[in-house]
Amino acid sequence: MERISVFKRFRSRPLTVCWWEIRGYTKFLKKYFLKKILQSAEGFEAGKGMVVEGLVAKRGRYMRPFLHTGMVGLFLVGLLLAPVISSVANEEENVGRGGAILGMNMGMMETTTSVSIKPRGGVVTYIVSSG
Helix, strand or coil: CCCCCHHHHCCCCHHHHHHHHHHHHHHHHHHHHHHHHHHHHHHHHHHHHHHHHHHCCCCCCCHHHHHHHHHHHHHHHHHHHHHHHHHHHCCHHHCCCCCCCCCCCHHHCCCCCCCCCCCCCCCCCCCCCCC
8 A cells, every 4th residue: 555645645636735734844843942941941950050159159258259250241331332322323314214213203302381370470478467
C-alpha cells in the first residue's frame, strides 16, 4: 500500500496545504522561543545566584561598594546621554510637529494669561459697626 503525502492528498486545494504548513511552522516557532526564553531565564537566575552569594559573603561586606559602584555607573550613563537627549529635544525641525522624546509638542509651549471676569473691578472698603 502506498502512503499518500499531504501534498498529494490536497493537490487540488493548495490553500489547505499552505494553511497546514503555516500552522506547523508557528507551532515550531512557539516551542523554539519558549525553549530559548526558559534557557535564558535559567542562565540569568544562575548568574544572579552567584552575585548574591558574593554580596552576602562575610555578612554583606561587599554590598556597600557594589551599590556605590552601581550608582556611580548610573550617574555616568546619565551624564553621557544628557547631550544626546538635549540635542534631540532642541532640534529646530521638531518645533512644528512635536518633540522626539516623551511626546513633547514644542509648538504648544506658548503661554497666555486669562483675565478673569469678576463682579467688581476695584477695591471696596467696608466699615464694620456694631449691630
